[in-house]
Amino acid sequence: MSAVLEKVRTQGNEARYGAIRIDDVVKIYDPEGAAVMAVDHCTLDIKAGEICMIVGPSGCGKTSLLNAIAGFHDITSGAIYMDGEMLCGPGKPKADPGADRIVVFQNGALFPWKTNLENVAFGPMMQGKLSKKEIIEKARSMMADAGLSGTEHNYPGEVSSGLRRRVEIVRALMNDPKVLLFDEPYRALDSLTRSVMHESLLDIYYKNKVTIFFITHDLEEAIFLGHKLVIMTTRPCRPKKVLEVDIPHPRDYSVLTSPRFRELLEETASVVHEEARKSFASGEKEG
Amino acid sequence: MEQVERLLKRTLPFQVVSPETLDGIAEISRHEVFKAGEVIYGAGQPAEEVYVLVSGRVAHRIDPDIKARVHEKELQVGDVFGWAAILEGEKVRLADVACIEAAEVLKIDGARLLELLRKDVNFGEAALKSFSQLISQQYYLPPSVSERVPTTLSKVGDTRTPASNEAEPQTASAWTLTMYRAGEWLRSPDPYLMMVGFALMLGFWYLTVEVLKLPRFEDLPGLTTVVKEWFAEDPVYGMSIYTAEYYQHIWVSIRRVAIAFLLATALGVPLGLFLGWSRSFREYVFPVFELLRPIPILAWVPLAIIMFSGSETPVIFLTFLASFFATALNTMLGVESIDESYTRAACCLGANRWQVFKEVIVPGSMPYVFTGLQISVGVAWFSLVAGEMVSGQYGLGYVINTSYTMVRYPTIIIGMVTLGIVGYTTSAMVRVAGNYMMQWRLREMALGGR
Numbered sequence: 001m002s003a004v005l006e007k008v009r010t011q012g013n014e015a016r017y018g019a020i021r022i023d024d025v026v027k028i029y030d031p032e033g034a035a036v037m038a039v040d041h042c043t044l045d046i047k048a049g050e051i052c053m054i055v056g057p058s059g060c061g062k063t064s065l066l067n068a069i070a071g072f073h074d075i076t077s078g079a080i081y082m083d084g085e086m087l088c089g090p091g092k093p094k095a096d097p098g099a100d101r102i103v104v105f106q107n108g109a110l111f112p113w114k115t116n117l118e119n120v121a122f123g124p125m126m127q128g129k130l131s132k133k134e135i136i137e138k139a140r141s142m143m144a145d146a147g148l149s150g151t152e153h154n155y156p157g158e159v160s161s162g163l164r165r166r167v168e169i170v171r172a173l174m175n176d177p178k179v180l181l182f183d184e185p186y187r188a189l190d191s192l193t194r195s196v197m198h199e200s201l202l203d204i205y206y207k208n209k210v211t212i213f214f215i216t217h218d219l220e221e222a223i224f225l226g227h228k229l230v231i232m233t234t235r236p237c238r239p240k241k242v243l244e245v246d247i248p249h250p251r252d253y254s255v256l257t258s259p260r261f262r263e264l265l266e267e268t269a270s271v272v273h274e275e276a277r278k279s280f281a282s283g284e285k286e287g
Numbered sequence: 288m289e290q291v292e293r294l295l296k297r298t299l300p301f302q303v304v305s306p307e308t309l310d311g312i313a314e315i316s317r318h319e320v321f322k323a324g325e326v327i328y329g330a331g332q333p334a335e336e337v338y339v340l341v342s343g344r345v346a347h348r349i350d351p352d353i354k355a356r357v358h359e360k361e362l363q364v365g366d367v368f369g370w371a372a373i374l375e376g377e378k379v380r381l382a383d384v385a386c387i388e389a390a391e392v393l394k395i396d397g398a399r400l401l402e403l404l405r406k407d408v409n410f411g412e413a414a415l416k417s418f419s420q421l422i423s424q425q426y427y428l429p430p431s432v433s434e435r436v437p438t439t440l441s442k443v444g445d446t447r448t449p450a451s452n453e454a455e456p457q458t459a460s461a462w463t464l465t466m467y468r469a470g471e472w473l474r475s476p477d478p479y480l481m482m483v484g485f486a487l488m489l490g491f492w493y494l495t496v497e498v499l500k501l502p503r504f505e506d507l508p509g510l511t512t513v514v515k516e517w518f519a520e521d522p523v524y525g526m527s528i529y530t531a532e533y534y535q536h537i538w539v540s541i542r543r544v545a546i547a548f549l550l551a552t553a554l555g556v557p558l559g560l561f562l563g564w565s566r567s568f569r570e571y572v573f574p575v576f577e578l579l580r581p582i583p584i585l586a587w588v589p590l591a592i593i594m595f596s597g598s599e600t601p602v603i604f605l606t607f608l609a610s611f612f613a614t615a616l617n618t619m620l621g622v623e624s625i626d627e628s629y630t631r632a633a634c635c636l637g638a639n640r641w642q643v644f645k646e647v648i649v650p651g652s653m654p655y656v657f658t659g660l661q662i663s664v665g666v667a668w669f670s671l672v673a674g675e676m677v678s679g680q681y682g683l684g685y686v687i688n689t690s691y692t693m694v695r696y697p698t699i700i701i702g703m704v705t706l707g708i709v710g711y712t713t714s715a716m717v718r719v720a721g722n723y724m725m726q727w728r729l730r731e732m733a734l735g736g737r
Contacts, residue, residue: 070631070635071634072631072634097631097634097635098635098637099635099636099637101635102635102636103631103632103635105628105631105632106628107626107628108628109626109628109629109631109632111629111632111633111646111647111650111651112727112728112731113650113651113653113725113727113728114650114727115727122633122636122638122646123636123637126633126636126637126638126639126642126646127636127637144429144430147356149423149429149430150419150420150423150424150430150433151424155726155727155730155731157727157730157731158730158731171636172635172636175636175637
């Protein structure tokens with residue numbers, strides 16, 4: 001890994017694609033009936049190649065925002081742009097899902113009926129851009145890079161949950177996405193596995209500069225991984241505090257004990273705690 | 288010797304092999320003790336034996352020239368090392384292995400071990416496969432090393448060419464897995480409990496009818512009468528395993544069920560898939576479907592006879608109908624059971640609507656489809672007999688019905704038992720076919736200990 005770190009240090013941030021602009025987005029579920037407001041006039045700028053961590057209590061509406069970017073849901077008003085191009089906005093409430101923005105799901109969505117290799121090869125196979133042979137070769141080499149050699153012919157159900165998450169990220173990267181959207185992917189993992197996953201995610205990030213939109217409710221995870229930290233209000237969700245994490249990348253686990261990390265944690269913990277209390281008081285459910 | 292076998296059984300590569308092979312391996316393994324600090328072998332030396340750690344602490348350091356993700360590790364009791372002795376190509380030690388504390392090991396000659404595994408038709412390949420897994424997963428070595436483990440049927444090295452690799456290793460391991468499970472079942476108490484169950488039922492029949500002659504039971508044909516009749520060369524009531532008629536009835540019934548079942552599957556699975564997949568299609572069809580489904584098969588009998596001429600087609604129609612509803616409904620539920628993340632993930636990865644259907648909806652609903660098919664085969668037999676009792680000139684249902692009117696009571700029982708056996712067999716065949724087609728599910732469940 002040290003060679004990679006060195007490369008990152010010398011070359012810096014090289015991503016040119018994947019800047020996301022969320023412009024005054026509102027999402028109301030069931031506008032004619034119950035009219036539940038999930039996202040309230042949310043505006044946010046994410047630079048290309050940035051890791052943007054969205055922190056907020058469970059059920060605050062973060063996932064609605066992610067679904068709007070991915071194109072799973074429409075938005076009620078406002079607009080979302082990627083690299084200056086409108087994904088959704090006036091006249092086009094729902095973005096088209098596409099391989100330039102790939103979601104890594106909360107509970108994992110590797111197809112259990114396909115082997116890990118077939119899963120990784122799935123995107124290019126569907127898009128039909130490369131020949132089958134080229135796809136398999138690329139899939140094998142990307143899996144090898146991520147330390148997944150030897151599990152190609154296992155089914156996802158046969159490997160550990162940590163490995164599964166890694167396979168899922170590799171499956172996304174196979175498509176050269178501009179943005180990766182993470183929906184609390186490590187929530188179901190135990191804290192030890194999670195710490196390993198964090199380092200492996202950073203490792204993968206340093207090799208493939210993509211923009212990362214990462215939803216979590218774990219503040220430490222957010223500060224450890226992110227360039228930018230966005231703390232959301234509880235439902236309806238709106239950025240309450242946006243913060244640049246000035247700990248230099250590449251990072252490793254020693255960051256967790258650094259004084260700056262502690263300072264940032266202290267600075268943000270009370271804000272998050274306040275929102276969590278509000279959320280708890282209003283009795284929000286998961287979602 | 289027994290102790291050696293027990294230890295071998297705990298190691299990853301040898302836990303699957305057959306008892307005979309295990310005996311063989313135990314026979315060729317030699318016990319050896321090393322003192323603390325002593326070197327067991329060094330990198331670059333010729334590799335002849337495979338080792339198993341029995342006790343003590345041993346450090347394993349892979350030659351830095353070899354691209355491993357982790358170079359040093361401490362071995363645990365039960366770990367297998369020195370597997371370089373079974374690799375294809377140059378057999379040279381790839382690591383330095385030395386004792387941290389005094390250690391006991393088993394030494395197994397590599398060439399003879401390979402010979403033994405090659406002879407083990409059912410499990411040898413699985414053992415070799417776990418060797419290559421062991422190399423990549425426990426010793427973190429790249430495929431260039433793990434793929435040098437030879438295999439009995441096909442060379443693992445071939446997996447480099449992607450075109451040919453997919454089907455072959457999987458079918459072989461499916462067979463080994465099935466055999467392994469069958470072996471485990473025979474070793475467990477289950478088959479013996481099953482025998483006890485049968486014995487209790489038969490004993491109850493024998494006692495109530497023939498020995499105690501309880502009221503309500505006394506007129507029934509007894510166990511011994513039925514068994515004698517069934518296996519008689521010259522049966523009193525005209526039907527036993529020696530008469531051609533018996534097989535004709537069985538054959539006719541099986542043929543009817545087979546035709547009806549295949550038709551029901553061919554129509555029911557696609558219908559169920561579309562019902563689950565397309566909302567508008569469902570709006571059209573599902574209400575009609577739900578209205579027809581609860582109508583008992585017997586209520587269809589008059590219509591079946593009016594619609595179809597002869598005695599064959601009405602029976603097949605009735606049998607088909609029941610199967611069809613069960614299959615279509617379960618398939619639809621299967622489509623509904625698919626987690627939305629799967630379809631969303633497929634959309635993200637660039638699949639169009641048709642590809643989502645083919646790659647996600649169809650395989651994702653398979654577990655439910657096969658449950659549906661098992662139910663479907665069961666209800667097919669059920670409605671077949673109903674149909675055969677009403678119309679039809681051959682078949683097991685017909686036998687049961689006519690034997691009653693002609694007072695051939697033992698023949699009724701023969702017909703019933705035969706139905707039970709044939710019905711169970713067909714249902715088991717569907718289950719096996721399902722397991723075979725859903726390797727992913729079988730392996731997942733095997734890991735879950737089910």
